[in-house]
Amino acid sequence: MRFRFMTAAIILIIVLGVLGGWVFVRQDNLNSNSTIALVNGEPISYQELLQVMNHMRSLTQADQLANKALQTLVSNKIEQMWAKQKGLVDRIDYAHFHQQWKEENLRRKEAVAKKQPIYGPTQYSEGDYYRYVQSNVVIQLKDALGKNEFAQTTNQLKAQYESIKEQKFKKPASIRIQKLVLSSKDSLAQSKMEQARAALLTGEAFEEVAKRYTSQSGIEQFFDANRRKQDSELYATLIEVSENLAIGQISQVFQDADKWIIVKCVERTKDEYEELDNVKSNVQAIYTDEQYSLQLAVKMKSANVEINREAFDQIAKD
Structure with missing residues (x-):
């Protein structure tokens, strides 16, 4: 035809x-x-x-x-x-x-x-x-x-690594937190937690606020960097919030499943990154993907x- x-x-x-x-x-x-x-x-x-x-x-x-x-x-x-x-x-x-x-x-x-x-x-x-x-x-x-065509020089690899290491090559930190937890079955739970957070921001001791607003038995939790994969399966939201807190910082009130939670970071190890020598192929692959798409x-x-x-x-x- x-x-x-x-x-x-x-x-x-x-x-x-x-x-x-x-x-x-x-x-x-x-x-x-x-x-x-x-x-x-x-x-x-x-x-x-x-x-x-x-x-x-x-x-x-x-x-x-x-x-x-x-x-x-x-x-x-x-x-x-x-x-x-x-x-x-x-x-x-x-x-x-x-x-x-x-x-x-x-x-x-x-x-x-x-x-x-x-x-x-x-x-x-x-x-x-x-x-x-x-x-x-x-x-x-x-x-x-x-x-x-997309092969990078040593200096280009270093520059690329520095620009993406925070998102791609940051090692998990070990983090110790204090947390307040209330069941969302309590219709006033969110309101109570907002009041508790306000008290914490005035400098009141975490332990005292926990006694006044919750009946939980313990307020501390530790996330070991070496167990991050396992812990993330159990506490994904809690770890995500905790990882974004500086020492002494208090989170917003947030909901995780059937609980309202406030977290304070009390201890964390220094941020560390994968060494460039160990991830050169990864850095090149990321750059190749970007250039390929473009x-x-x-x-x-x-x-x-x-x-x-x-x-x-x-x-x-x-």
């Missing part, structure tokens, strides 16, 4: 109407290799679009599905072309992928029959294998870029996307 292509910006504005159903049936004049769109000259096939739509359908409104699937494929295709330019892959057409999928499942079937170990499923669905391959393309591409956005913005309107509209009517 003769294609009528429409050039579009990467933010695809496609008037599709409401899709009539969730199951996409191949039409007589569309086959798996029918070209639905071109991205910088590289084709997106009907089957390629179909499997992405089927994967996204449970999480996407019907009238947005085809558009969102196509946007996803444009991004994927740009990443594939990028990887091809770097010599990481030879072919990026869907027919080649489809053949690889069949061969991989045959290999797995034979391995199972011979009782040989395999990793992952015994058989991949087409969609699962597509996402597996695409994920590996991105991993390889980021690895290659991180060793070349460059991908630039490539998508400048991409020439042509949509086969006849074919696309036919899919939208299914």
